[in-house]
Amino acid sequence: MRSSGKIDRDLVLKSVDFIRGYADRFHHMKEEEILFDYTDKNADIIKVIFQDHEKGRGFIRLVVEGLEKIDLDQVCINLENYRELLTEHIKKEDEVLYPFIDRDLTTKQIGEMFSRFNEVESKTSKDVPQKYLEFIVSIEKKFIQKKFMP
Numbered sequence: 001m002r003s004s005g006k007i008d009r010d011l012v013l014k015s016v017d018f019i020r021g022y023a024d025r026f027h028h029m030k031e032e033e034i035l036f037d038y039t040d041k042n043a044d045i046i047k048v049i050f051q052d053h054e055k056g057r058g059f060i061r062l063v064v065e066g067l068e069k070i071d072l073d074q075v076c077i078n079l080e081n082y083r084e085l086l087t088e089h090i091k092k093e094d095e096v097l098y099p100f101i102d103r104d105l106t107t108k109q110i111g112e113m114f115s116r117f118n119e120v121e122s123k124t125s126k127d128v129p130q131k132y133l134e135f136i137v138s139i140e141k142k143f144i145q146k147k148f149m150p
Helices: 009-033 044-069 072-102 107-122 127-148
Strands: none
Touching: 009 044, 009 072, 009 107, 009 127, 044 072
8 A cells, every 4th residue: 555555445344354353253252261260360471461451442443533534644654653663563473372371271271262263263253254264265365375476
């Protein structure tokens, strides 16, 4: 969008839907409403992860606001900010959060947690994961193949 100087409204709206519908409602919700029940919610890393989730939601609200105002810079800056946050967030999860939680979980707790995850997933429409998978495949085709093919 920066190189063309134009907002790809359809792509941004589909991206926002993916972020809100999959990353936030599906992934973050499982962390916040299930996984964190098995740890100390006052631990610094848990507080940081919650803050990251809220900060990400804020960036996406600003993306939508930028779309409404047709403000290319606002859309791009907040998508870039979200990307940077998410990159660091995933690193925090992999290197700090998950090892922190994993060290104290019992086999019984892991079983309970996965049962709760499965319960949430069973309440999700079967077409939701497929919808988002198709979106990711379409993005990969649009951008990755373009990058590597003449």
